[in-house]
Amino acid sequence: MPIGADLLCETLLANGIDTCFANPGTSEMHFVAALDRQPRIRCVLGLFEGVVTGAADGYARMADRPAATLLHTGPGLANGLANLHNARRARTPMVNVVGDHATYHLVHDAPLTSDIDSLARPMSHWVGWAENVETMVSSTEEAIRAAHSGQGQVATLILPADAAWSETEAPLPQAIALPVQSAPDAARIAEAVAALRNGKATTVLVGGRALRSASLELLQRIATRTGARILAQQSNARVERGTGRVAIERVPYPVDMQLATFAQTEQVILIGAKAPVGFFAYPGKPGSMLPEGCRVIDMTAPDADLPAAVQALADAVGAGRDIPLVLNVAARPDAPTGALTAEKCAASVARHMPANAIVCDEAVTSARNIFGITHGAAPHDFLQLTGGAIGIGLPMATGAAIACPDRKVIALQADGSGMYTVQALWTMARERTDVVVVVYANRRYNILHGELKAVGAGQPGENARRMLDLDNPHLDWVRMAEGMGVEAARAETAEVFDDLFRAACASRGPFLIEAVI
Amino acid sequence: MPIGADLLCETLLANGIDTCFANPGTSEMHFVAALDRQPRIRCVLGLFEGVVTGAADGYARMADRPAATLLHTGPGLANGLANLHNARRARTPMVNVVGDHATYHLVHDAPLTSDIDSLARPMSHWVGWAENVETMVSSTEEAIRAAHSGQGQVATLILPADAAWSETEAPLPQAIALPVQSAPDAARIAEAVAALRNGKATTVLVGGRALRSASLELLQRIATRTGARILAQQSNARVERGTGRVAIERVPYPVDMQLATFAQTEQVILIGAKAPVGFFAYPGKPGSMLPEGCRVIDMTAPDADLPAAVQALADAVGAGRDIPLVLNVAARPDAPTGALTAEKCAASVARHMPANAIVCDEAVTSARNIFGITHGAAPHDFLQLTGGAIGIGLPMATGAAIACPDRKVIALQADGSGMYTVQALWTMARERTDVVVVVYANRRYNILHGELKAVGAGQPGENARRMLDLDNPHLDWVRMAEGMGVEAARAETAEVFDDLFRAACASRGPFLIEAVI
Structure with a gap:
């Protein structure tokens, strides 16, 4: 007879969720056994829960559908929260299954007992309980519906062990009707159209x-037709760009630059975006x-x-196909030479990136020029850190x-952030992922050095250096990567980096390059 | 003029907190600058917050006083929660300072904004806000008082950036009166004494x-006098043991063994312990x-x-110095030979452990015999995983x-758990800690293999193996350690392990031994 955990698996599968990023524990053992009986679900182990949730985010951004995660009680969820925070900001659909003690065991306050609900809420759009085996299907369906709501949501389903292990004769679930995104709102579109025609300095933030x-x-045609400026938000889950596509600039990070960007703006039209604020x-x-x-x-x-809303706006302002598009043309920088810098790394990335690459950017200060230099690179998707919680890149x-x-996949990775979830390298190796990782080894929390200077603290002293520098000893990324089964090499000159990156793009990964800058 | 963050530092120092485990971010930059002006505070960087909070736990268990931690907003706290959970279960005193946005900035819901309070409560005994610069001293004092309350508490103080950076003319803080633990409760003692004299089968759980x-x-003398059995809890923050000390057994982990342990018990007397429940x-x-x-x-x-309560009980039952003590005598196992096993590693640990060592046990299934075999080892402290959230060992x-x-310090470390906070190796290297790490490389979540078998799932299939085995590829702990600046070697035979462990004990660390078992 099937048990609750079997119904959970069947409900996920019936609704198109066939990948489960996992780090299980004892309270999830019946769920593990159910997954083991269900080979149509692909289970991917992360050696730390931050890897699990960050990978589920990256998966859904590219697959345009949620993965499931399997997390072990409150502490296991807690370990994954930082990347759930990022996923929530990215509006990534996700169904987290968090195992808990059997309901009747909670009264004993066993060592792993904690208030999972309180932990889950800040980083989830939706939190619910699979209270018992009879409601297992409906609870799971509710979680899946939540994940598909809005622009995509983080749904966290708490799974008590007794609900997972209880037997049931309930029928197997069928696919449910998933939420449909709302059609363009005529009044909102009309307000935007009127604004675009009122002659004021307008920024459309996307x-x-x-x-x-x-x-x-379409947005470029709208801009051409109306004179409005189009900008992407500072951090975005996914942007399609590169040769043959439209160039779009992003709102910059530093407050003074942001203020300057909007200084002349009289009105902002938001399309799936939030009004800009200081980070x-x-x-x-x-x-x-x-x-x-x-x-x-x-x-x-x-x-x-959102695409329908943009189409409606284009139709309303007459931004049709008669308006010529200005698309990026291929523009490959020259081969960089000499001492290695972040800028030279970016040039090599732009030169050698293969068509259809996926660029994951968590290079923080080291990738400040990567966006500009890759407008003319091969067509690619560009994925960013959306919530500011470092450790999502790998x-x-x-x-x-x-x-x-x-x-x-090209992972542009700051060294400080990369250490947060360095365990991801092992999953990259095990799953034979085609990733080239570029670690920008500046051996410091460089952004914080800038911030310390900004607060007028002068030259950092002993304690500040001890908290902001990643030296003494240096991290040897080549050894760490090899230790987790990822081939790796170090570059200390632009020529070596360019060679390594070109070769890594030409063969299947994973491969890691430590770029000492 | 001092700012709020300066007052925070002064309040910590005035009350004996001079060590700060830290991973700062932009919102803590004024606190970083204040720490930089205050060299009497030792700042220790962890490259991930789980390292920060776990290190603060280990520090306080041995120093018998709290350290501070510095964590960056909700996600930074979240990364440290699993080890706060363990610290809470260990009743470790700790003062966490969690930086948050300036109070007036929260309304903007900037990317890193989250509900820190909701995140902190499940893993903290006390949560408070340093609301503004005028209340900075009193808020910090309240946190310190909370940390020193009960048997020791996890206190989490949320520090808004504007409270940290605002100037103040408030006077420098003085040391406060810390909470004093309560004297033995005569009625409780009398009840215990009566029980010890009523002829029933009694276990004193400590x-x-x-x-x-x-x-x-004293407890051994009480046992001799009354016939009661003395047992330690299953997991303990710190036990003093080894040659010349009293041997105390612990409550076992497996439920069936626990049930057998208490099957004949008619009454339990708890001394700083909780009644035993299934994990x-x-x-x-x-x-x-x-x-x-x-x-x-x-x-x-x-x-x-607690020591006063034990003394009171001993006095009341007449368990005086006239009762002879049975203390552990030195008992060093023979040198192990042949294929390496966890049991043979334990023999080497018992043989070579230097006097006054600190043993940190997160070896999970691989250390099942370590406690028994080290009763006669050199005198040492034994520290355990108290909350079941793996990743505290390193x-x-x-x-x-x-x-x-x-x-x-001897860290007995399971490989699966060790990967959770592997970044600690770098802090070990940087701080030139005298640690020898033994990684039990069984290349699987061995405990979960046992649990899977227990649920009747039979032989693990593809999905179960993918979630429970740490192979394909193997983790190379030697390279990972070297990558973080820790010298390391691998042992595949008992002879090699014995040699490596002896040598590591004879010289200053850190040093890591990958024990392939």
């Missing part, structure tokens, strides 16, 4: 699925990046079909590679 | 500071490990001075070594 190629072409607060500087009096028009509902690349096994 | 040497001697629930097995009708007498209040060893720089 996020989510409106950053795919087809929408970006952090600074004494004496504003939190909103928009000038006083700037009007904000939110053109899309939270659950809007897991995200792993998940993206599993979603798209025929595409090269 | 935890916390009653597991130090002086209390254990997990299993179908058809009870949650409480005590037989029906077993009487439970809690002899100590939550904030009791950080705990790091913190213990920082608290006790003149003592050898």
Whole structure:
């Protein structure tokens, strides 16, 4: 007779979820046994839960459908929360299954008991319980429905061990009707159209699925027709770009640059985006990046079909196919030479990136020029850290590679952030992912050195250096990667880096390059 | 003029907190600058927050006073929660400082904004806000007071950036009166004495500071006088043991063994301990490990001075110095030979452990015999995983070594658990800690293989093996350690292991031995 965990697996499969990133424990053992009986689900082990949740994020961004995760009680969930935070900001669909003690065991406050609900809520759009075996299917369906709601949501389903292990004669689940995104809202579109025609300086700020190629072409035509400026949000789950596509710039990170970007803006139209704010607060500087009096028009509902909304706007302003498009032309930088810098790495990335690559950017300060230099690189998807919680780069690349096994994944990785979830390298090796990892080894939390200077602290002293520098000893990324089964090499000159990166792009990965900059 | 962050540092120092395990971010930059102006505080960087909180736990267990931690916003706290969970179960005193956005910036819901309070509560005994610069000292004092309450508590203080950076003319703080543990409760003691004299089969279950040497001697005399059995809890923050000390056994982990342990027990007297429960629930097995009708007498209040309570009990039952003690005599196993096993590793550990060592045990299934075989080893402290959240071993060893720089720390580490916070190796290297790490490389989550078998799933299939085995590729711990600056070697025979461990004990660490078992 099937048990609750079998029904959970069947409900996932019936609704198109066939990949489970996992790190199980004892309370999930019946779920593990059920997965073992269900080979149609692909289980991917992460050696730390931050790898599990970050990989599920990368997977869903590229697959456009959720993966499941399997996490062990409150502490296992806690280990995955930082990347759930990023996924929530990316509006990534995801179904987390968090095993808990049997319901009747909670009263004993056994060592692993904790308040999972309190832990899950801040980083989940939806939290629910698979209370018992009779409601297993409906609870799981509710989680899946939540994951597919809005622009995509993080749904966390808590699975008590007794609900998982109890037998049931309930029928096998069928596919449910998933939520459909809402059609363009005529009133919102009309408000945006009126704004675009009122002669004021207008920025259209774009996020989510409106950053795919087809929408970006429409947006460029809208800009040409109306004179508005189109900008992507600072951090985006996924942007389609490169040769033959539309170039779109992003809102910059530093507050002063953000303020300058919007200084002349009289009105902002949001399409799947949020009004720009400072990533952090600074004494004496504003939190909103928009000038006083700037009007904000939110053109899309939270659950809007963004490409449809862009199409409706284009239709309404007459931005048709008669308007010529300006698309990126191939522009490959010259081969860099001499001492290695982050900028020279970027040149090599732009030169050798194969068509259809997936670029995962968690290079923080070291990738400041990567976006600009790759407009004319081969067509690719560009995935960013969306929530500011470092440690998603390597897991995200792993998940993206599993979603798209025929595409090269390029992970641009800061060393400080990379250490957070360095265990992802092992999963890259085990799953034979085609990833080339570039670790920018500047051997410091470089962004924090800048911030320390900004607070007027002067030259860092002993304690500040001890907290901001990753030296004494240096991290040897080649050995760490090899230790986890990933082939690796070090580059200390631009010539060596260019050679290594070209070769890594030409053969199947995973491969890691430590770029000492 | 000092700023809030300066007052925070001064308040910590005035109350004996001079070590700060840290991983800062932008919102903590004024706190970093304040720490930089305050060289009396030793700042220790962890490359992941799980290292930070686990090290603070190990430090406090050995120093008997709290360290501070510095964590960056909700996601940084989240990364440290699993080891806070363990610290909470260990009743370790700790003051976590979690930086948050400036209070007025929260309304903007910037990318790193999250509900820190909801995240902190499940793993903290106390959560508070340093609301503004005027209340900075009193908020910090309250956190320190909380940390020193009960048997030791995890206190989490949320530090908004504007409270940290605002200037103040408030006077420098003085040392506060810390909470004093309560004297023995005459009524509770009397109840225990009566029970010890009623002729029933009695187990005295002991935890916390009653597991130090002086209390254990008294407890042995009590046992001799009354016929009661003395047992330590299953998992303990710290036990003093080895040659010349009292041998105490622990409650076993497997439910069936626990049930057998207490099958004949008619009454349990708790001294800083909890009544035994199953670590997990299993179908058809009870949650409480005590037989029906077993009487439970809690002899100590939550904030009791446990050594004083033990002394009071000894006085009351007449367990004086006239009762001879049976202390462990030196018993060194023979040198093991042949194929390496976990048991042979334990023999080498027992043989070569130097006097006054600190043993940190997160070897899970591989250390099942380590406790028994080390009763006659050199005197040492034994520190365990207390909350079941794996990934504390390497950080705990790091913190213990920082608290006790003149003592050898021996980290007995399962490979699966070790990967959770493998970044601790770098901090071990940087801080020149005297740690020898033994990684039991069985290349699987061995405990889960046992659990899978127990649920009747038969031979693991493809999905189960993919989730329970750490192979394909193997982890190369030698390379990973060297990559983080820790010298390392591999042992595949008992002879090699014995040689390596002896040599590692004879010279200053850190050093890692990968024991392939």
